[in-house]
Amino acid sequence: MLKSLLKVRLASFRRSFVQVGGNKKSVKIVMSVILIYALVSMFFSIGAMYYQLCAPLCSSELLWLYFAVVAISSFNMCLIGSVIAADSMLFEAKDNELLLSMPIPAKYVLASRMSMLLLINYAFVFLFALPAGIVYLMQFPVSAVGAAIFAAAFLALPFLVLPFSCFFGWLIALASSKVRRRSLFVLVYYLLIFVACLAIYYTLNSYTFKIISDGQPLADAVKRTLPPFYLLGSAIADKNLKNLLLYLVFAAVPFVLVTALISKNYYKVMMTSRRTLTKEYVEKDVKALSSFWALTKKEISYFLSRPVYMMNAGIGLLIMLVFTIAAALKGESMLASMSLPEDLPVSFGIIACAVICLCASTATISAPSVSLEGKCLWIPKSVPVKAEVIFRSKIAAHIFICLPFTVVSGAICSAAFGKGSMDIAVFFLLPFSVVVFCAVLGLAANMKFPKFDWINEAVAIKQSASVLVTIAGSFSAVLLPLFLIIFYGASSGGGLNYLMLSFCAVLFAAAFGLYSLLKKDADKKFKEL
Amino acid sequence: MLKIEHLTKKYGEKKAVDDLSIHISPGEIYAFIGHNGAGKTTTIKAVCGIIDFNCGEIFVDGASVRQDPIECKKKIAYIPDNPDIYDFLTGIKYLHFIADVYGVSKEARGERIHRFADMFELTKDLAQPVSSYSHGMKQKLAIVSALIHEPSLMMLDEPFVGLDPVASHTLKQLMRDMCRSGGAIFFSTHILEVAEKLCDKVAIIRNGKLVVSGSMEDVKGDTSLEDVFLELEGKNA
Numbered sequence: 001m002l003k004s005l006l007k008v009r010l011a012s013f014r015r016s017f018v019q020v021g022g023n024k025k026s027v028k029i030v031m032s033v034i035l036i037y038a039l040v041s042m043f044f045s046i047g048a049m050y051y052q053l054c055a056p057l058c059s060s061e062l063l064w065l066y067f068a069v070v071a072i073s074s075f076n077m078c079l080i081g082s083v084i085a086a087d088s089m090l091f092e093a094k095d096n097e098l099l100l101s102m103p104i105p106a107k108y109v110l111a112s113r114m115s116m117l118l119l120i121n122y123a124f125v126f127l128f129a130l131p132a133g134i135v136y137l138m139q140f141p142v143s144a145v146g147a148a149i150f151a152a153a154f155l156a157l158p159f160l161v162l163p164f165s166c167f168f169g170w171l172i173a174l175a176s177s178k179v180r181r182r183s184l185f186v187l188v189y190y191l192l193i194f195v196a197c198l199a200i201y202y203t204l205n206s207y208t209f210k211i212i213s214d215g216q217p218l219a220d221a222v223k224r225t226l227p228p229f230y231l232l233g234s235a236i237a238d239k240n241l242k243n244l245l246l247y248l249v250f251a252a253v254p255f256v257l258v259t260a261l262i263s264k265n266y267y268k269v270m271m272t273s274r275r276t277l278t279k280e281y282v283e284k285d286v287k288a289l290s291s292f293w294a295l296t297k298k299e300i301s302y303f304l305s306r307p308v309y310m311m312n313a314g315i316g317l318l319i320m321l322v323f324t325i326a327a328a329l330k331g332e333s334m335l336a337s338m339s340l341p342e343d344l345p346v347s348f349g350i351i352a353c354a355v356i357c358l359c360a361s362t363a364t365i366s367a368p369s370v371s372l373e374g375k376c377l378w379i380p381k382s383v384p385v386k387a388e389v390i391f392r393s394k395i396a397a398h399i400f401i402c403l404p405f406t407v408v409s410g411a412i413c414s415a416a417f418g419k420g421s422m423d424i425a426v427f428f429l430l431p432f433s434v435v436v437f438c439a440v441l442g443l444a445a446n447m448k449f450p451k452f453d454w455i456n457e458a459v460a461i462k463q464s465a466s467v468l469v470t471i472a473g474s475f476s477a478v479l480l481p482l483f484l485i486i487f488y489g490a491s492s493g494g495g496l497n498y499l500m501l502s503f504c505a506v507l508f509a510a511a512f513g514l515y516s517l518l519k520k521d522a523d524k525k526f527k528e529l
Numbered sequence: 530m531l532k533i534e535h536l537t538k539k540y541g542e543k544k545a546v547d548d549l550s551i552h553i554s555p556g557e558i559y560a561f562i563g564h565n566g567a568g569k570t571t572t573i574k575a576v577c578g579i580i581d582f583n584c585g586e587i588f589v590d591g592a593s594v595r596q597d598p599i600e601c602k603k604k605i606a607y608i609p610d611n612p613d614i615y616d617f618l619t620g621i622k623y624l625h626f627i628a629d630v631y632g633v634s635k636e637a638r639g640e641r642i643h644r645f646a647d648m649f650e651l652t653k654d655l656a657q658p659v660s661s662y663s664h665g666m667k668q669k670l671a672i673v674s675a676l677i678h679e680p681s682l683m684m685l686d687e688p689f690v691g692l693d694p695v696a697s698h699t700l701k702q703l704m705r706d707m708c709r710s711g712g713a714i715f716f717s718t719h720i721l722e723v724a725e726k727l728c729d730k731v732a733i734i735r736n737g738k739l740v741v742s743g744s745m746e747d748v749k750g751d752t753s754l755e756d757v758f759l760e761l762e763g764k765n766a
Contacts, residue, residue, distance in 0.1 A: 281656035283643070286625050286635070294629030298615065305617035375613035381579040383630045384602035523598070527581050 001104060005112035034468055047131035049208065054135050056212045064233030065219045067150075069211070070132040071157060071232050072222075077128065078121040078161040079168070080193050084186075085120055086169025087176075089113045090262070106266035114259065117165060121158030129154040145239055153232045153247060160228060160251040163258035187307040194315065291385045292393055299397030302372065303365060308458045309372075313467075316362030317405040320431075323359065324409040327352040328416035349417025350496065353427055354482050356409050360434040361478045366398040367442035367470040370529070371451040371460040377529060387526035388519050391443060395515070398439035406431040422497040430500055433507040438474045440511040444518055445469040450529055477510070530555045530682050530713035531576065536585035538571050538737075545571040547737040548585070553713045553730070555681070558704055560724035560745075561717040562758060563734035569717040570610060572734070573684045576715070577607040589682055603631070606675035610686040610717075612667045616660035620651065620670050623659060624677060631678035638677060645673040648699050664691040672700060683707065685716035689723060701727055725754040733761055 050070065057066040090113050099109050133150060136142070142150075172189065176182045211218055223230045228250040235244035289297065303309050331348045373380060380390050410428035418424045449465035461467065485499050518525075531553040538546040546568040553559045563569050574580045576587050578598040587594040589601040614623055621642070628638040646652040649669040659667065668691045675683065683704070689697050704714050704727065718724050724731060725745065731754065732742035740761050741748055749757050 279656045281621060281653055283639075288633070288635045288638070289629040291630045291632070294626050298618070298626055301622070302615070302617050375611075376615055378579060378607070378609050378613070379615070382577050382602065382605075382607045383627070384599045385630055386599060524581070527579070 001108055005099075005104070005108055006115060009112050009116045031465060031468055034472070042127060043131050046128060047135050050132045050135045051138075052208055053211060054139055057215055058140065060215060062215045062219050064230065064237035065211070065215055065222065066136070066233070067132070067153075067236045068222050068226070068229040068233035070128055071154070071229050072226070074125045074128040074154070074157055075161055075229075077124040078158060079164055080196065081124055082117055082120050082161065082165040083168040083172065084189070086117055086165040087172040089116055090166065090169055091173035100267070107263045110259070110263050110266055114162065117162060118158045121161050121165070125154055125157050129157075143239070146236065149239060149241070149244055150236050153236055153244060156248055156251040157232075159255045163254040166258050166262060183305050183307050187310055190307050190311045191318075194311070291383075292389050292396075295380075295385070295390060295393035296396045296400065299369060299394055300400060303397065303401060306457065306461075309365075309368075309461050312458075312461050313364045313367070314401065316359040317402060319362075320356050320359035320405050320409050323355055324352065324412045327355075328412050331416065347417060347419075349413055349419075349423060349427070350486060350500070352413055352417065353430055353500075354486060356406070356413070356427075356431045357434045357482060358479060360402060360406060360431045361438055361474040362471070363398070363402050363435065363438060364442055364467050364470050365401055366394050366439045367446055367467045368451075368460045368464055369394040369397070369443065370446040371454065371464055371466065372457060374452055374454065374457070374460075377452065381527065381529075387522035390526065391515075391518055391522060394443050395436075395439045398442065399435055402435040402439075403432075406435055422501075426497050426500045426504075429504045433504040433511075434474075434478050437478065437507040437511045437514075438470065440514045440518070441473050441477070442466070442470040444514050445473065447518065447525060447529075452529075478507070481506075530557075530590055531715060532586075532588040533572070533576065534586045534588075536572065536575060536582055536587065538568075538575055538580070538582040544737050546575070546582070546734075549734070549737070549739050550585075551715075551732055551739070551742060553682075553715055555711045555713050556708050557730055558708055558714045558728045559716070560728040560731045561715060561734065562719075562721065562724060562731060562754075563717075564762065567734045568737040569734060570686055571737075573607070573686050573715070573717060577605055577684050578602055579607075603678070604681045606678070606680035606683045608668075608671050608675050608683070608685045608688055610690065612664075612671035614659050614662075614667055614670060614674075616658065619656055619658050620662070620666075621655040623670065624655070624674055627674040628677050633678050641677050641679075642673070645676050648703070649673060649696055665693055665696065668692055669696055672703075676703070681712050683712065683714045683716070685714065687718060688716055689718065689720060721753070721755045721758060725749065733758060735761070 050066075053069065054066055057063055090110070129150075172186075176185050222233075228247055231243045231247035231250065234240050235247055303314070327348070331352070407428070410424075410431060413427040414424045418427060446464075446466040449469065451460050451464045451466070454460045454464075481503060485496070485503055531551070533549060533551045536546050536549040537544060549568070549572060551559070561569050561572070571580065575582045576589070576594065578594050578601060587601075589604055592600045592604075594601045615626075618626065624642050624646075625638070628642075633641070642655075643652075646655060649672065651666065651669050651673060654662070654666060659670065662670065668688075672688070688700060692700065701723070704716075708714060708729075728745055730743065731745050731748050733740045733748075741757075745754070748754070
């Protein structure tokens with residue numbers, strides 16, 4: 001029975017990764033290459049970070065701190081990555097009712113779900129521990145016992161994380177059952193995670209230097225407050241089996257206790273996490289809309305109702321706003337930190353505008369919009385509306401969502417860096433042209449690579465071919481020319497603004513051309529989906 | 530009201546519907562019966578302009594589904610066998626969305642939403658998100674939304690599945706009322722008793738081909754529709 005449950009879980013897990021490129025072999029190959037590239041890049045950047053730490057800590061006889069830092073980083077990433085998964089897999093899984101109706105003991109259901117959480121945690125541990133291990137291996141000899149202790153310690157790490165994931169997942173399930181706007185609650189949670197990741201990323205360098213220059217205070221703090229990580233570090237560094245055993249006890253006891261506790265109360269937990277909030281219907285005066293506006297409003301409602309959609313397709317907009325405010329306040333120091341060539345005759349305003357364009361190009365709202373119709377595709381297909389209107393509504397929703405961000409950013413840039421009407425025109429028009437181009441490109445990519453067989457919409461939003469193609473397309477069509485204009489156009493004289501505005505015109509023309517292609521036989525193409 | 534002439538739809542090499550012809554006049558309720566995979570849903574979807582077809586023609590009130598799909602869709606209401614509805618909207622927002630898309634005026638939609646939602650005892654749940662609806666409630670919402678633009682032709686795919694007895698009774702009543710006022714209904718069902726009591730005409734389809742069609746009396750004669758269906762299935766098996 002447990003084996004069958006595990007098989008089902010694994011199949012669904014595998015499906016969410018394997019189906020990135022749909023069924024076309026060529027697309028699958030390209031997507032696999034992109035994924036491998038991303039993975040290798042992460043391996044190298046994490047490895048480079050650990051490379052800075054390894055030798056200095058070893059020479060100051062704090063090698064255990066090296067492994068403890070690796071374990072703490074892995075622990076944090078596991079926790080951040082698996083809390084939402086714990087909520088959706090353990091407490092609010094869609095098939096809970098189906099499984100509850102079957103003669104399956106709760107402990108088996110729980111075991112199958114927890115196995116998947118462990119698998120997610122192993123992926124994160126692998127991402128950190130493997131580069132750290134390789135870095136160590138490159139610099140120092142490793143005995144078989146040392147390697148075995150390293151493997152045992154990091155293989156046990158996901159078990160140490162799991163009770164915390166379950167606890168926070170349960171808190172989310174409980175809190176979201178008490179709030180009316182669950183999507184807002186989850187969005188705030190995602191944003192907090194995002195901010196935490198950014199904070200970790202930005203403080204990592206300074207921490208690394210602190211550890212290298214004087215690791216002792218941190219070592220004392222870890223030893224005093226985080227005993228499992230000290231035990232793990234010293235077990236590996238000193239090949240201390242006693243500390244390894246103690247660490248394994250630290251990992252196993254909370255895991256066993258939490259598993260037993262949830263197992264005993266699993267039915268109750270699943271039932272109490274149901275949302276029971278109701279709202280009485282009160283008749284209100286509603287304005288009648290045209291079909292275009294009704295469809296656009298529907299698209300925007302979808303976007304605003306799905307935290308996973310907002311976070312993955314729209315986070316660039318938030319970064320755009322944060323960056324613009326920071327640029328206006330700390331322009332000169334930001335310029336210095338960018339390490340640009342000293343003789344580059346470009347104002348910071350133009351650089352800021354380019355970064356705003358980069359952020360705008362990461363908005364992929366229209367890219368999964370056709371796929372997200374999913375099982376409801378019968379609705380737009382059966383209503384008396386031309387496919388062209390449906391396309392326009394999806395593009396318009398993308399533009400309307402991005403517009404406030406680009407307008408505010410343009411206004412801030414104009415106020416802070418604008419030296420004339422041409423500057424102001426560039427600050428407003430260039431990001432807008434990028435938004436329009438990306439909106440059309442996303443829709444075109446989704447019409448070419450639709451994906452309707454998703455179970456979890458995150459698959460369509462994050463892992464579908466259309467989104468990856470849109471990101472790759474917008475980067476190469478927007479950023480590369482922009483880079484060339486800034487670095488080579490600037491030296492051509494005072495015509496940089498003209499070049500930027502010409503590029504705007506090119507982007508608008510490209511968007512128009514792409515849209516004209518989409519419009520051709522639109523009804524037929526939409527019917528064939 | 531509806532003319533299906535020599536309709537053929539292929540999926541790859543397989544013919545899902547093979548040279549099917551059916552005519553429905555205003556005021557008629559037409560039952561469409563067949564085994565699972567016989568081609569009922571494909572036929573209904575082709576009429577509603579959801580899927581393309583290989584051969585034949587479909588006319589709704591004289592307009593060709595192929596040449597003038599928008600005009601045809603304005604007259605049709607479609608209810609699928611599994612009412613998957615935008616679950617991020619509330620019931621009332623979904624109804625307003627459909628009313629907007631069909632161009633129903635503010636006054637008319639207000640009155641119709643009120644009337645039909647009350648009929649199906651859905652009014653108090655209209656402020657809830659569709660994601661919280663049961664299958665039956667979604668089916669009721671799909672029916673209310675289908676009636677909002679006063680269609681002259683209703684295409685229903687297994688409309689009684691998931692409905693409680695009261696809602697089923699209400700739907701049958703509505704179907705009769707609609708036909709009395711000149712509309713037409715084409716619906717697929719596996720509940721042969723309902724088809725026998727409710728319909729003026731019946732068509733039985735097997736492996737995409739029309740096996741028998743005509744008035745209910747002519748098709749079933751002195752026996753029941755169930756006997757006729759089972760006999761035909763037995764003969765063709």
